[in-house]
Amino acid sequence: MFSDLMSLVYHGISALLLFWHGLWDRLLGDPHGWATDWAWVLGIVFLVLTVRAAIFPLFLRQVKSQQAMQRLQPQLRALQEKHKGDPVAMQTEVAALWQREKVSPFGGFLPMLLQVPIFIGLLHVLRHLKPSITNGRTLYGWTETQFADASVAKFLGAPIAAGFNSSTAELASLGADGLTVRIVVGMLIAAMVATTYLTSRMSILKTGWSEDPQQRTIQRLMLYAIPVSLLFSGLIFPLGVIIYWTTTNLVSLAQQWWVHRRYPSTPAVTADAASVTRSATTAPPKVGAKPAPGKVASRGPSRRKRQSDPV
Numbered sequence: 454m455f456s457d458l459m460s461l462v463y464h465g466i467s468a469l470l471l472f473w474h475g476l477w478d479r480l481l482g483d484p485h486g487w488a489t490d491w492a493w494v495l496g497i498v499f500l501v502l503t504v505r506a507a508i509f510p511l512f513l514r515q516v517k518s519q520q521a522m523q524r525l526q527p528q529l530r531a532l533q534e535k536h537k538g539d540p541v542a543m544q545t546e547v548a549a550l551w552q553r554e555k556v557s558p559f560g561g562f563l564p565m566l567l568q569v570p571i572f573i574g575l576l577h578v579l580r581h582l583k584p585s586i587t588n589g590r591t592l593y594g595w596t597e598t599q600f601a602d603a604s605v606a607k608f609l610g611a612p613i614a615a616g617f618n619s620s621t622a623e624l625a626s627l628g629a630d631g632l633t634v635r636i637v638v639g640m641l642i643a644a645m646v647a648t649t650y651l652t653s654r655m656s657i658l659k660t661g662w663s664e665d666p667q668q669r670t671i672q673r674l675m676l677y678a679i680p681v682s683l684l685f686s687g688l689i690f691p692l693g694v695i696i697y698w699t700t701t702n703l704v705s706l707a708q709q710w711w712v713h714r715r716y717p718s719t720p721a722v723t724a725d726a727a728s729v730t731r732s733a734t735t736a737p738p739k740v741g742a743k744p745a746p747g748k749v750a751s752r753g754p755s756r757r758k759r760q761s762d763p764v
Contacts, residue, residue, distance in 0.1 A: 462574040466500070467593040470578070473499040474603075488610035493603060497613070497693055500575070501700040505708065508567055512705075516712045519660040521556040526663065572697070579691040582614035583626065611637035613693035634692075641695040642687035648702030650680040655706060659713045 474496035477484070484491040505512075528550060536543035551557065581592060582604045592600065605628055606613050612627040617638040624631050653675045663669045687695055 459570070459574070459577075462570045463577055463593045466571065466574040467578055467595060469500050469503055470496050470575075471595065471599060473503075474599075489608050490606040493606035493613060493693075494608050494696065497575075497696050498700050501697055501704060504568065504571055505701065505704045509708065511567065512708060513712060513716075516656075516659075516709070517716065518557060519656065520716070521554065522663065522668070523660045525550065525554060525556065526661070568701070572694070575697055576690065576694050579614055579693040582691075582693075583623075608692060608696065609633075609637045611692055613696065614691050616691050617642070617688045638687075638692050638695065641692065641699060642684065645687055645695050645699045645702070646680045646683050648699055648706065649683055650676065652702050652705050652709070653679070655709050659709070 474492050477495045477499075478492040481492065529547065532543055532546050532550070536546065578593060582600065595603075604612070604614055607629075610630070611634040612629050615624060615627055615629050615634045615638070617635055619627075619629075619631075619634065621631065624634060653672075657672055657676060663672060683698075690698075
């Protein structure tokens with residue numbers, strides 16, 4: 454079942470990549486320059502744009518969910534103080550708060566989860582871009598000619614199928630120079646790590662650090678641990694995957710800037726303000742209630758009026 458699902462992912466990624474490569478190849482006429490096969494590089498870039506456009510509604514929900522979480526932080530802090538030492542009661546009231554405000558604490562992870570199989574699919578396809586695999590075979594809808602062409606496609610002189618740790622035999626089969634590959638891949642790894650950090654940092658700066666310890670731990674993990682892990686895992690990624698990831702981060706930064714500008718965060722709602730608002734909308738005013746500050750209750754005729762009355 455899982456293999457069938459991933460096979461669909463591999464075919465879908467291949468179809469999108471081949472579509473955009475074919476389009477740019479026809480429009481630009483097999484463009485080459487700066488030791489780069491631009492039709493293949495632009496194919497990867499527009500694969501990113503296609504995926505990001507498809508999941509943009511979910512990305513918008515992610516940002517709004519993060520904003521709602523930040524807006525409710527004072528109420529969460531009040532619940533933590535109220536139920537200190539009673540985690541069961543606190544979790545119950547927190548769940549009720551999520552339900553009442555129609556907020557999901559996991560809403561921010563859905564776009565990321567949806568991109569995981571796409572990333573794995575592209576990684577799998579690019580790892581199969583080897584001239585030796587094209588001997589009379591087709592794979593995931595590729596023709597033998599397309600596979601051979603993509604296998605030697607380069608970005609700044611480094612094949613998109615090569616990685617930082619590619620062996621000498623693999624680099625020789627791709628017609629690549631080892632030093633060039635390491636320089637180009639190293640620069641792209643640095644760009645991938647930096648843009649991953651900036652993407653998480655912008656998200657946290659716009660929504661603020663969470664008051665919830667678990668959410669704050671997740672934010673720290675995304676801000677520091679993931680970029681550090683990419684510094685090492687990038688050494689085994691093909692160059693095409695690093696181009697994909699870096700482009701995804703750049704598009705995500707642009708989308709975050711636009712969404713936060715279009716939908717700015719609302720002020721946080723304190724626990725007292727929330728309770729006053731709920732009581733004002735649900736409970737009628739009490740008889741004999743104290744007047745609001747700045748107002749004087751009427752107590753019958755004024756002193757001046759009483760003095761002028763006849764005895």
